[in-house]
Amino acid sequence: MFQKLYDWIDERIDITPIWRDIADHEVPEHVNPAHHFSAFVYCFGGLTFFVVVIQILSGMFLTMYYVPDIENAWKSVYYLQTQVAHGQIVRGMHHWGASVVIVMLLLHTLRVFFQGAYKKPRELNWIVGVLIFFIMIGLGFTGYLLPWDNKAYFATEVGLNIAGQVPLIGDWLKVLLAGDAQIVGAQTLTRFFAIHVFFLPGALFALLAVHFILIRRQGISGPL
Amino acid sequence: MSDEKQQVTRRQFLNYTLTGVGGFMAAGLLISPLRMAIDPVLQPSKKGDLANVGLAVDDIKDVPTRVDWKIDQVDAWYESEVSQTAWVYKNEKDEIVALSPICTHLGCTVSWEGNDQFPNEFYCPCHGGRYTKDGTNIPGTPPLEPLHQYEQKVKDGMLYLGNPHPRGEA
Numbered sequence: 001m002f003q004k005l006y007d008w009i010d011e012r013i014d015i016t017p018i019w020r021d022i023a024d025h026e027v028p029e030h031v032n033p034a035h036h037f038s039a040f041v042y043c044f045g046g047l048t049f050f051v052v053v054i055q056i057l058s059g060m061f062l063t064m065y066y067v068p069d070i071e072n073a074w075k076s077v078y079y080l081q082t083q084v085a086h087g088q089i090v091r092g093m094h095h096w097g098a099s100v101v102i103v104m105l106l107l108h109t110l111r112v113f114f115q116g117a118y119k120k121p122r123e124l125n126w127i128v129g130v131l132i133f134f135i136m137i138g139l140g141f142t143g144y145l146l147p148w149d150n151k152a153y154f155a156t157e158v159g160l161n162i163a164g165q166v167p168l169i170g171d172w173l174k175v176l177l178a179g180d181a182q183i184v185g186a187q188t189l190t191r192f193f194a195i196h197v198f199f200l201p202g203a204l205f206a207l208l209a210v211h212f213i214l215i216r217r218q219g220i221s222g223p224l
Numbered sequence: 225m226s227d228e229k230q231q232v233t234r235r236q237f238l239n240y241t242l243t244g245v246g247g248f249m250a251a252g253l254l255i256s257p258l259r260m261a262i263d264p265v266l267q268p269s270k271k272g273d274l275a276n277v278g279l280a281v282d283d284i285k286d287v288p289t290r291v292d293w294k295i296d297q298v299d300a301w302y303e304s305e306v307s308q309t310a311w312v313y314k315n316e317k318d319e320i321v322a323l324s325p326i327c328t329h330l331g332c333t334v335s336w337e338g339n340d341q342f343p344n345e346f347y348c349p350c351h352g353g354r355y356t357k358d359g360t361n362i363p364g365t366p367p368l369e370p371l372h373q374y375e376q377k378v379k380d381g382m383l384y385l386g387n388p389h390p391r392g393e394a
Binding site for chain 1: 253254256257259260261263266300301302
């Protein structure tokens, strides 16, 4: 049945070549763990992406219950955590996944660094990767505030004061992030929510697209 | 390759294996989020307690009169007092009738003699739905069923009302 459906669509809009471009490509022997077990180090990039997909999915579902408002944020998280079936698991996926993303991302970076895979002609992709790293740090920082508990509040207080230490523009940057010169409160929470859920993921998708297109263009770097 | 046996090619075998493993992983990933998302549908319907509406049975007239009272409502993490309304009267058999003001067409609010053109009827301003005094919908107007009736009881001469039910189920 699926074959028929596929054929029906393919006959009209010719999707097979697109599908070929995406999925059908050669994996060189030196990156195939079936040939050299040590090639598992090449999996870290893909694993990072896999965990990012988990983060996106679990995050989408969490917004069904979460409210970015200082009166209700904590209560809605508590309700999700204690009253909703599997709510604890979904929030757990997002909570632990956030740490796993950073771990995988660092392992991927170490592999690229120690294999010298960032060298010419792949300098641009290294830079894109570093930008993705910054986006991930930003996602971690903004997401940390959202449960609106004590740990979240003081971690953000500290983070905002670090931002305030930036030379020349520090004070502005801090107000820009917090939404108020003195208070870490209603406006901080809505800003962090918007940044966490819309702005940073948008930037992340764009950078990931560039990252992947560049890999395809340039191929995987040769063996050591 | 022999045609006698239904041979599975390497490509087919890989396709099946990868689809299977991929499907298993996707299912493992999505099962909790989906269960969480459908949780409201699986909640048992709450049985509300009957509340004192502050109306003595002796004071109930034979003309529908609007009665307002407050109940405590728990809406997930938000608790509040919400206002309820009923149209209450005594019919010819001296029974108390407490009708919900929610139009059975599309949920607007009806009132007794809400339109001067239609005396002795409940009228809904949204689409001109009309009901007779006992809550029966008038044929030719939008509603397809009678106004719902509140679950009711009388205690110490006071009227208590619960949840509205379709007529016949109250």
